[in-house]
Amino acid sequence: MPAAKYHSIKQFLFNEIASGRWPEHHRVPSENELATQFKVSRMTARRALQELADEGVLLRTKGLGSFVAPFKNQSSLVQVQNIEQEITQRGQKHRTELITLESRESDQEVSIALSLPIGSPVFFAAIVHYQDELPIQLEARYVNARLVPGFIEQDFSTTTPHEYLSQILPLTEADQLVEAVLADRQTLHYLKLNPPQACLQLTCRSWTALGVVSYTRLTHPGQHFRLGSQTKAN
Template sequence: MEPRYLTIKHTLLARIESGVLAAGARVASENELAGEFGVSRMTARRALDALADEGVLIRTQGLGTFVADERPSSNLVEIRNIAEEIHARGHAYACEVLALASQTADAKYARRLGLDEGEAVFFSRLLHFENGLPIQLEERWVNPRFAPAYGEQQFGAGDLTPSRYLNQVAPLTEADHLIEAVAASSSLQQQLQLSDGEPCLKVSRRTFGPAGIVSYAQLYHPGSRFRLGGHVNY
């Protein structure tokens, strides 16, 4: 018998896929779902959080939970090695490794990597620079099954980045993206050299190889020095 929160999650997915809940539609609240399925509010919240993490739902404090316009997918944002992007603009690239170690995955990041809570994962935090200015703070959790030597890499040497290395050992087949504007914490403001009130752009990304989820990354950019764009053919 599957956990109750998964029953709620799968039911909501079925309603979305069948069109009962259309894009932009408001989803029942935690209390309403708890009553409908006879579970606790915490169980209902877990189901909504799981769908929000996957980009299926958007949760807005004070307004409610809504069906996203579309699930994040890799054809909206091209995944490129940031060092190559910067060099392509004719600029100088550099990076600083702030953290690179193995750690125990908590429930949140274990779920995003498709692992069990408590399993070992690699974690890295890198600050990428363009012409001497910080352009991206990258935090990444990596499944050791697909990149067992990740913790031994010398990122920054020879323009080696996590994206380049992972695509060598576990070639990318697909990815999920979630893009949002966030308020910068004091530490993030300092690392990215943001002025007071300057917007920060956050990209959350999961990358997949043929056998499963390879990594989950959170990429933070200064709003005044970075834009996302692209071209989509229909």
């Protein structure tokens, strides 16, 4: 009977997510709530939640609860590279314009993405990347301050956040969500676009063995950017 109940809980949670009734970042019922609803022990409810977290369906954050994981439409064929390297490889000049580099307290979205309690210290950087004199990418990056305390002291006119993080920490894993978005007023301003304008947005998280390091949105003008991938046949 416990095994049947445990599978029933997993199926219930998965169905709510797959149907779209519970979108990304939606808080799912707690162990206590599921235990009461399905008339099982907390251990049975915990097993269902933890297995869905292990499968990448849920994110479990201590002190906050369990949430629908983002990036459910991610593609393993997409590899996010260093924008500076991409531009220089094309024989063009890369430069950055720093908009903001500051300390913040994490809100719910950032806390879920970085697996931190709400109000945790994070660093935020907003940077425009130029290809020659054309703004090609708006980078908005949140960084776990505990894992990368020196991030706030960097000069991002001489290096990029991607390059800096890759040098000081061995990044072991990343996931990405790729979507088309309509540029908001701030994006239009920094990328020097006229409305309405479609952009390609990559939302990424990167890990080390110690935890989630950064949560980033990279927004590109649709008219100046193409996304491709290459796979090898077996």
